[in-house]
Amino acid sequence: MRIRLLDRGFDPWREVAAYQAEQPQLAGKFGATTVFVGTLRDFNQGETVQRMTLEHYPDMTEKYLERVCHEAQSRWQVADMLVIHRHGVLAPNDPIVLVAVWSGHRDSAFAACRYIIDELKTRAPFWKKEETESGPRWVEQQ
Amino acid sequence: MSITVRFFASIREKLGKGEVLIEAKGVSSASDVWDRVASTPIPPNTLVAINQEHVSLAQAVRDGDEVAFFPPITGGAT
Numbered sequence: 001m002r003i004r005l006l007d008r009g010f011d012p013w014r015e016v017a018a019y020q021a022e023q024p025q026l027a028g029k030f031g032a033t034t035v036f037v038g039t040l041r042d043f044n045q046g047e048t049v050q051r052m053t054l055e056h057y058p059d060m061t062e063k064y065l066e067r068v069c070h071e072a073q074s075r076w077q078v079a080d081m082l083v084i085h086r087h088g089v090l091a092p093n094d095p096i097v098l099v100a101v102w103s104g105h106r107d108s109a110f111a112a113c114r115y116i117i118d119e120l121k122t123r124a125p126f127w128k129k130e131e132t133e134s135g136p137r138w139v140e141q142q
Numbered sequence: 143m144s145i146t147v148r149f150f151a152s153i154r155e156k157l158g159k160g161e162v163l164i165e166a167k168g169v170s171s172a173s174d175v176w177d178r179v180a181s182t183p184i185p186p187n188t189l190v191a192i193n194q195e196h197v198s199l200a201q202a203v204r205d206g207d208e209v210a211f212f213p214p215i216t217g218g219a220t
Contacts, residue, residue, distance in 0.1 A: 054217070055151050057210060060194035085217065097217070123196070126217025127151035138152045141187075141214035 042092035
């Protein structure tokens with residue numbers, strides 16, 4: 001399992017391929033991989049988004065990402081997980097978050113991936129501030 | 143010893159500070175901590191963490207704790 005917070009852009013597809021290549025013990029042990037990538041849109045709530053700053057609470061963020069992953073591991077048969085989350089300044093089209101789950105079967109892979117992204121959205125302390133044509137604004141929870 | 147108080151996102155901006163240290167004496171809950179550091183009522187829906195664990199405003203605080211106040215979380219993707 002690997003959890004990373006990055007203050008620079010990343011290529012989620014390369015990260016998944018590179019991580020899998022670094023885990024020889026996984027070979028033959030999984031039959032399903034699910035990958036979720038969240039990307040910054042250039043529109044939100046009726047306005048054009050020019051940039052976004054993602055603030056986080058260092059250490060608490062890692063702690064909760066790890067906890068959510070361990071919860072997923074205890075609920076479903078999961079062979080491995082990779083979570084990467086951005087912080088800092090992002091531009092439209094930049095990946096925000098990657099969740100990848102390797103599992104024996106697709107049901108577990110889908111369920112664990114969904115669980116991780118849904119839980120991190122409400123428990124891992126991140127806050128989005130968008131820069132729009134009408135000025136900066138903090139994104140409110142929907 | 144003292145209590146470290148941290149603020150994030152819109153709360154940090156409104157208060158104009160990210161971190162302060164306060165004396166633990168006379169402070170028994172997270173709610174007391176807010177009253178000590180801010181002159182305005184705590185904004186609705188504010189979340190609280192003590193030592194980086196989500197807790198309620200009524201949670202007891204102790205000397206040496208780190209108490210954080212922040213708005214609802216908006217990470218991940220929509």
